[in-house]
Amino acid sequence: MKILVLNGSPHANGNTKALIDAFTKGAQNAGHEVVECPIGTMKINGCLGCNWCHTKGEGKCIQKDDMQNLYPELASAEMIVLASPVHYFGFSGQLQSAVTRFYAPFKPAATKYAMILSSHSPNVYEGLEAQYKTMVGFFEAEDLGIKEVNGDDQKTEAILADLEAFGASIK
Numbered sequence: 001m002k003i004l005v006l007n008g009s010p011h012a013n014g015n016t017k018a019l020i021d022a023f024t025k026g027a028q029n030a031g032h033e034v035v036e037c038p039i040g041t042m043k044i045n046g047c048l049g050c051n052w053c054h055t056k057g058e059g060k061c062i063q064k065d066d067m068q069n070l071y072p073e074l075a076s077a078e079m080i081v082l083a084s085p086v087h088y089f090g091f092s093g094q095l096q097s098a099v100t101r102f103y104a105p106f107k108p109a110a111t112k113y114a115m116i117l118s119s120h121s122p123n124v125y126e127g128l129e130a131q132y133k134t135m136v137g138f139f140e141a142e143d144l145g146i147k148e149v150n151g152d153d154q155k156t157e158a159i160l161a162d163l164e165a166f167g168a169s170i171k
């Protein structure tokens, strides 16, 4: 299965990246193809709400930014993993902007989803869990699970092993 990981972190070697790498290792060992998109460092604006995509654009977005590189991946991935640091109880702004741009094709092709969140504090996930679950329901897709990691030390053997096992469990 082709798995697209949307990495919302602006930190190339941050906590989110370590969790993604462990997940990817497990998923690849289980035979999946994993493509990671560094959304957190890409230039992706929020949706303009101009509705060009659903009037003249035939599902294409009028904005010519890095999102144009992501649209082909959204059209081919069978699973999407939304991975992000928690920024003020939401996704990073970069990832949230990319998610708003799903509006042009309306629904990604993926039929399976997962979410990986990294935060400083516990008990900060309620809003994102609601957004994720509502979105996956709207896409009529399957939720394969959510991993939430917090604290000062997130790159421990135990945490990374758990993420690797999660990747290996994907079917």
Ligand SMILES: Cc1cc2nc3c(=O)[nH]c(=O)nc-3n(C[C@H](O)[C@H](O)[C@H](O)COP(=O)(O)O)c2cc1C
Binding pocket: 009, 010, 011, 013, 014, 015, 016, 017, 084, 085, 086, 087, 088, 089, 090, 118, 119, 120, 121, 122, 124
């Ligand atoms: C702008 C910003 C907002 C943040 N907001 C929260 C928050 O609301 N709750 C929380 O627990 N941690 C918050 N954090 C901490 C990050 O979620 C946490 O350090 C995370 O592990 C960073 O992941 P990264 O290394 O991939 O960037 C915030 C960090 C930043 C930079």
